[in-house]
Amino acid sequence: MTNHFPTTAREIRDAVASRRVSAVEVCRHYLDRIAQFDGKLGAFRAVAADRALEDAARVDNENAALPLAGVPVAVKDNLCTRGMTSTASSKILEGYVPPYDATVITRLKQAGAIVIGKTNCDEFGMGSSTENSAYGPSRNPWDTSRIPGGSSGGSAVAVSAQLAPVALGSDTGGSIRQPAAMCGIVGLKPTYGRVSRYGLLAFASSLDQIGPLARTVFDAALLLKIMAGHDPADSTAASAPVPDFCEALTGDVTGIRLGVPAAIIDEGIDQDVRNAFSQSLEVLKDRGATLVDIDLPHARYAIPTYYLVATAEASSNLARYDGVRYGFRASNTGQDLRAMYTRTRAGGFGTEVKRRIMLGTYVLSAGYYDAYYLKALRVRTLIRRDYERAFERVDLVAMPTSPTPAFALGERLEDPLQMYLTDVFTVSAPLAGLPAISLPCGFSSRKLPIGLQLIGRPFEEAVVFRVADAYERATTWWKEQPRVRM
Amino acid sequence: MADPLTAADVDRVAALAQLELTDQERRTFVGQLNEILGYAQQIQTLDTTGVEPTSHVLAGHSADRADELRPSLPITEALEDAPDAAPEAGLFRVPRVIGPTE
Numbered sequence: 001m002t003n004h005f006p007t008t009a010r011e012i013r014d015a016v017a018s019r020r021v022s023a024v025e026v027c028r029h030y031l032d033r034i035a036q037f038d039g040k041l042g043a044f045r046a047v048a049a050d051r052a053l054e055d056a057a058r059v060d061n062e063n064a065a066l067p068l069a070g071v072p073v074a075v076k077d078n079l080c081t082r083g084m085t086s087t088a089s090s091k092i093l094e095g096y097v098p099p100y101d102a103t104v105i106t107r108l109k110q111a112g113a114i115v116i117g118k119t120n121c122d123e124f125g126m127g128s129s130t131e132n133s134a135y136g137p138s139r140n141p142w143d144t145s146r147i148p149g150g151s152s153g154g155s156a157v158a159v160s161a162q163l164a165p166v167a168l169g170s171d172t173g174g175s176i177r178q179p180a181a182m183c184g185i186v187g188l189k190p191t192y193g194r195v196s197r198y199g200l201l202a203f204a205s206s207l208d209q210i211g212p213l214a215r216t217v218f219d220a221a222l223l224l225k226i227m228a229g230h231d232p233a234d235s236t237a238a239s240a241p242v243p244d245f246c247e248a249l250t251g252d253v254t255g256i257r258l259g260v261p262a263a264i265i266d267e268g269i270d271q272d273v274r275n276a277f278s279q280s281l282e283v284l285k286d287r288g289a290t291l292v293d294i295d296l297p298h299a300r301y302a303i304p305t306y307y308l309v310a311t312a313e314a315s316s317n318l319a320r321y322d323g324v325r326y327g328f329r330a331s332n333t334g335q336d337l338r339a340m341y342t343r344t345r346a347g348g349f350g351t352e353v354k355r356r357i358m359l360g361t362y363v364l365s366a367g368y369y370d371a372y373y374l375k376a377l378r379v380r381t382l383i384r385r386d387y388e389r390a391f392e393r394v395d396l397v398a399m400p401t402s403p404t405p406a407f408a409l410g411e412r413l414e415d416p417l418q419m420y421l422t423d424v425f426t427v428s429a430p431l432a433g434l435p436a437i438s439l440p441c442g443f444s445s446r447k448l449p450i451g452l453q454l455i456g457r458p459f460e461e462a463v464v465f466r467v468a469d470a471y472e473r474a475t476t477w478w479k480e481q482p483r484v485r486m
Numbered sequence: 487m488a489d490p491l492t493a494a495d496v497d498r499v500a501a502l503a504q505l506e507l508t509d510q511e512r513r514t515f516v517g518q519l520n521e522i523l524g525y526a527q528q529i530q531t532l533d534t535t536g537v538e539p540t541s542h543v544l545a546g547h548s549a550d551r552a553d554e555l556r557p558s559l560p561i562t563e564a565l566e567d568a569p570d571a572a573p574e575a576g577l578f579r580v581p582r583v584i585g586p587t588e
Binding site for chain 2 (some may be wrong): 235375
């Protein structure tokens with residue numbers, strides 16, 4: 001073994017391919033770290049130690065030249081993994097072991113990646129802090145009294161604390177980007193349709209996307225290249241060609257026009273976040289990008305629009321959890337089918353999920369559909385058009401990922417509306433179907449990570465990655481690591 | 487403009503959503519849902535006359551594929567996760583839905 005143990009996906013697969021380190025050694029390294037730190041952090045719902053070591057041995061023996069050979073991946077628990085529990089951190093799926101792999105899992109395994117475990121999340125992806133898990137919260141490695149963001153909080157914690165080099169999350173209104181920002185790592189929500197959702201436990205089907213979390217932009221690009229592309233098992237997976245995103249990382253941003261919606265970045269944003277954001281723009285300007293003032297006049301309506309659309313879709317998607325085919329079924333419901341449904345759902349869903357099912361059912365119900373749901377879909381069009389107009393003049397739109405750094409555990413749990421407002425900068429990209437990345441751009445005065453968000457045109461992840469990578473090369477934020485106190 | 491949500495609305499919606507709520511949940515949800523809906527009222531101020539709704543963002547997307555028989559999950563495997571099943575009959579088991587009532 002060399003004196004530098006490989007810690008990024010790129011380093012690991014190169015080291016495994018050249019036999020400097022074995023996939024089994026890599027896997028043991030991360031399993032040891034999980035055993036050492038996860039009691040404190042709560043990133044994982046389940047760790048597949050034996051199976052991961054077997055898979056790693058197989059890579060060493062048969063497939064050491066694959067593009068992700070021996071790279072451990074932590075997988076959000078709302079993705080189906082054959083033979084491993086997949087609960088979406090909900091009691092209603094307690095013990096559920098899917099009989100199939102999600103398409104992204106199949107593709108990563110075929111590329112030599114090792115699924116090391118399943119990560120904690122807000123139940124069914126509904127939350128911004130990972131506190132809505134039926135199995136307890138995850139903790140931010142930078143300050144364990146704080147939330148890691150959500151809903152893919154466990155995945156972000158795992159990568160940030162180096163319990164895994166890379167992870168998968170899902171993003172409906174910011175669930176990859178916001179925890180990535182709060183944990184000081186890179187997270188990408190791909191274009192709607194870029195990645196197959198076959199095997200993703202659906203939350204809001206017009207918004208959900210699966211994406212990578214990583215410590216470097218290169219690793220995120222490497223994962224997306226393998227995950228992306230048409231899939232006959234998902235009719236919404238686009239047949240658009242998948243470029244080699246890693247080749248796009250030239251370090252050159254000369255001539256890139258970066259749109260800055262200054263009007264929305266003043267309203268109640270944390271001062272440290274605003275400063276870090278301004279400084280990150282200067283870095284990109286120094287590297288050759290041009291800053292352009294843009295206006296997104298309907299951005300302020302994105303939160304209400306998102307919470308009407310997403311909850312409506314959730315109320316429909318979650319109708320499938322009825323205690324018949326999988327997961328939890330309430331006892332003591334006698335021989336009454338309706339009582340079996342209502343008590344199973346009462347006992348199986350957590351409070352936030354119930355609240356969203358209620359809201360979504362209400363806005364779809366007779367007499368309210370036009371005023372709420374249909375109106376929100378029309379405003380969604382206005383939000384899309386804002387971006388279409390902006391992209392006539394700019395290549396990317398930049399804004400902070402989160403209006404504040406990580407907040408304290410429990411701080412917003414009793415106030416759902418305050419929790420929803422956390423998503424002010426992240427809900428627009430999914431509403432408009434656009435790719436968006438969050439990457440580390442500084443720290444608050446309390447040494448909490450801050451994220452820069454770059455939003456691109458549909459299917460132009462290559463441009464998003466190129467500019468993010470250029471920023472990463474010009475800065476050292478990504479190299480800083482949390483010191484977890486046990 | 488829609489009316490604020492009442493306790494009766496919460497009961498009606500819970501029934502539609504097949505959810506049994508506790509008294510505590512019913513009380514909390516009336517307040518919280520009204521607060522959220524009140525916040526959402528701001529979209530009513532926008533003029534959306536002639537604006538088409540966006541239910542999804544896929545444009546010119548075709549999901550057609552050949553209509554060919556493909557292997558599917560064996561019934562025994564599909565039943566393995568069920569809380570109650572009759573594998574010998576290849577069925578999920580649920581409380582009686584049809585037949586004589588007492």
